[in-house]
Amino acid sequence: MELWILFGVFTTLMLIGTPIAFCLGVASFATVLYMGLPPLVIFQRLNSGMSVFSLLAIPFFIYAGDLMVRGGIASRIVAFAASLVGHVRGGLGQVNIVTATLFGGISGSAVAEAAAVGGLMIPQMKQRGYGADYAVNVTSMAALIALLLPPSHNMIIYSISAGGKISIADLFTAGVLPGLLLAVALMVTAYIVARSRGYPTEPFPGFVMVAHLLAVALPGLLLIAIIFGGVRSGVFTATESSCIAVLYALLITLLVYRQMSWRDFVHATQGAVRTTAMVLLIIGTAAAFSWLMAFLKVPASLVIWMKSVADDPLTVLLLLNVLMLVLGTFMDMGPTIIICTPIFLPVAQAYGVDPVHFGVIMILNFGIGLNTPPVGAVQFVACAVGKISVWEAMRSIWPFYGAGIVVLGLVTYIPAISLWLPSVFK
Numbered sequence: 001m002e003l004w005i006l007f008g009v010f011t012t013l014m015l016i017g018t019p020i021a022f023c024l025g026v027a028s029f030a031t032v033l034y035m036g037l038p039p040l041v042i043f044q045r046l047n048s049g050m051s052v053f054s055l056l057a058i059p060f061f062i063y064a065g066d067l068m069v070r071g072g073i074a075s076r077i078v079a080f081a082a083s084l085v086g087h088v089r090g091g092l093g094q095v096n097i098v099t100a101t102l103f104g105g106i107s108g109s110a111v112a113e114a115a116a117v118g119g120l121m122i123p124q125m126k127q128r129g130y131g132a133d134y135a136v137n138v139t140s141m142a143a144l145i146a147l148l149l150p151p152s153h154n155m156i157i158y159s160i161s162a163g164g165k166i167s168i169a170d171l172f173t174a175g176v177l178p179g180l181l182l183a184v185a186l187m188v189t190a191y192i193v194a195r196s197r198g199y200p201t202e203p204f205p206g207f208v209m210v211a212h213l214l215a216v217a218l219p220g221l222l223l224i225a226i227i228f229g230g231v232r233s234g235v236f237t238a239t240e241s242s243c244i245a246v247l248y249a250l251l252i253t254l255l256v257y258r259q260m261s262w263r264d265f266v267h268a269t270q271g272a273v274r275t276t277a278m279v280l281l282i283i284g285t286a287a288a289f290s291w292l293m294a295f296l297k298v299p300a301s302l303v304i305w306m307k308s309v310a311d312d313p314l315t316v317l318l319l320l321n322v323l324m325l326v327l328g329t330f331m332d333m334g335p336t337i338i339i340c341t342p343i344f345l346p347v348a349q350a351y352g353v354d355p356v357h358f359g360v361i362m363i364l365n366f367g368i369g370l371n372t373p374p375v376g377a378v379q380f381v382a383c384a385v386g387k388i389s390v391w392e393a394m395r396s397i398w399p400f401y402g403a404g405i406v407v408l409g410l411v412t413y414i415p416a417i418s419l420w421l422p423s424v425f426k
Contacts, residue, residue, distance in 0.1 A: 002031055002292075005034050006027050006028070006031040009023075009026060009027040009030045009031070010289070013026060020282060020332055020335050021281045021285045021335075024282070024285035024286050024288070024335065024339075025042070025046070025285035025288065027289065028042050028045075028285065029042050031292055032292070042288045045284075045288035045291045046284040046285060046287065046288050047284065048287065050280045050283055050284040050287075056239045056243075057151070057153075057156050057241070057242040058156060058157070059273075060239075060246050061109070061242045062109060062271075062272050062275050063246050063268065063269070064223075064242065064245035064248075064249045065109055065116070066268040066271050066272060067253055067265075067268050068220060068223075068252075068253070069115075070264040070268050071253025071254075071257055071260040071264070072260075073217075073219075073257070074099075074117065074120060074220075075120060076213075076217040076220060076257070077102050077221070078095065078099045078120050078121065079213050079216070080213040080214055080217040081095045081098040081102060082095045082202065083205050083209055083210040084098060084210065087201050087202055087203065087204040088191065089191050089194050089195050089199070091199075091200065091202035092121065092124060092125045092128060093130070093135075093138045093190040093193075093199070094187055094191070095121065095202075096121045096125070096135075096139055096190075097138065097142040097145075097183055097187050098183070098187075099117050099121065099142075100113055100183075101142070101145050101179070101180070102221065103146070104145045104148075104149045109146055110143040110144055110147050110370055110378050111143070111370075113142075113145075113146045114139055114140055114381040114382045115381050115385065117139060117142070118136075118139040118140075118143075118381065118385040119385055121135070121139060122135045122136065122382070122385050125138075126386070128200065129200065130199055131197065132386045132387070132388045132392070133388060133392050133393050133395070133396045133397075134193065136383055136385075137382075137393055137396060137397045138186070138190055138400070139382045139386075140371050140378050140382035140393070140397075141186055141371060141397070141400040141401075141404060142186055143378050144367040144368070144371070144404070145179050145182055145183050147179075147333075147364070147367040148178050148179030148182065148360065148363065148364065148367075149175055149176060149179040150172035150173075150175065150224075151172065151227050153334075154333060154337055154366075155175060155359065155363065156168055157337050157338060158341055158362065158363065159171055159359075161337055161338045161341035162341050166355050166356060166359065167356075171356055171360075173228075173421050173422045174356045174357070174359070174360050174418040174422050175360055176421055177417050177418070177420070178364065178407065178417055181410065182404065182407045185403040185404070186403055186404075188403070189399050189400055189402070190400075192399070193399055219252045219257075220252060223245060223252075226241070226244065226245070226248065227244075227245060230244070282332075282334055282335050282338075283334070286334075287338065289338075290338060290339055290341075290342045293343060294342055313351040313353065314413065316347065316351050317351075317353065320348065320361075321361070321408065321412060323344075324340065324365035324366060325368065325369065327340065327366075328366045328367075328368060328372060329369055329372040332377060333366045333367065333370055333377075336366050337362065337363070337366060341362070344358075344362070345358060354419060356418065356419065356422060357415045357418045357419055360411055360418040361408070361411060361412050364404075365408065368401070368405070368408065371401070371404075379394075
């Protein structure tokens with residue numbers, strides 16, 4: 001009966017449009033009251049869920065990304081990407097994907113990337129004859145690359161949800177090749193769609209201009225090396241690297257590009273504070289929800305059920321992928337990772353799946369969910385920037401979905417794609 005109350009209250013509140021943090025918190029509180037436990041337990045779990053030092057990395061990386069957008073770093077990355085791949089068929093679509101890959105290694109947020117890159121690229125693409133749906137779909141799917149590349153916020157959330165026993169440095173490293181593979185798959189898809197629609201190319205500016213634009217964008221791009229190299233080498237932790245990212249972004253935008261105004265600085269700070277409050281509330285209530293599931297032995301029951309359904313690890317991974325794809329369609333990514341990691345990770349480990357490998361599978365799965373209504377945050381942002389309805393975008397997004405599913409299949413069934421690079425740094 002306790003599980004019926006926990007999931008029943010959660011589902012009911014979610015269906016009537018209650019914010020996810022309140023869905024998690026109220027469901028947990030109602031279940032504890034029914035079980036006769038002290039209500040103080042929920043507040044203790046909420047507090048312990050938020051009082052994790054590693055979580056400080058998330059607001060600082062968000063802050064750094066916002067500073068870079070407002071300080072002109074993103075626009076310079078776009079210009080450099082345009083010089084590299086603008087001459088390929090569907091040039092601005094290719095530019096969009098390459099920019100998302102480069103900017104994803106700085107922001108670590110798919111929603112931030114969709115807003116930043118989409119705000120720069122979608123209007124230009126529409127002005128030059130590209131369909132609005134094409135521009136939106138390229139932007140929204142390319143934004144998912146940020147989820148896999150360091151400093152992915154969701155990698156940090158996954159590590160904490162797994163009990164803090166999984167190395168964030170290993171997760172950052174494991175996501176690099178899958179992220180680049182997703183970028184290549186999307187570029188091929190964008191080329192095929194652009195060719196079928198007859199979209200134009202951009203003129204190649206010449207190698208001298210490419211070198212010039214690289215030099216201009218290099219101060220911003222160096223942050224990728226600082227974050228990844230510092231965390232991977234052990235010079236500083238993920239949390240420390242996020243603070244360094246903020247300081248570096250301020251120095252570059254104020255002293256090098258000199259584009260950051262006081263108004264921009266205030267808006268970036270306010271945005272980071274609001275986002276931090278929202279994220280921490282969700283994480284805290286999700287921690288209480290996850291504790292109740294563990295207390296009620298949901299993960300153990302799922303392992304037993306899975307073993308009764310299939311003994312083959314390949315089949316189990318397929319079932320888990322389908323479950324996660326379905327969950328991703330109606331739950332936001334952060335809370336879903338926090339809720340599902342304590343449930344699904346023990347199942348995967350019971351079948352010999354490496355937890356780092358499973359983390360990449362989970363994040364790519366739920367990333368695709370960010371582009372799937374009814375709770376597709378990235379899709380909504382891209383559609384708002386492109387000024388089209390979600391339905392218009394969904395009618396032609398299937399080739400890009402297909403590319404994402406193909407990459408998900410490769411990452412799932414070829415563990416070396418995720419695990420080879422971390423093994424090199426051991």
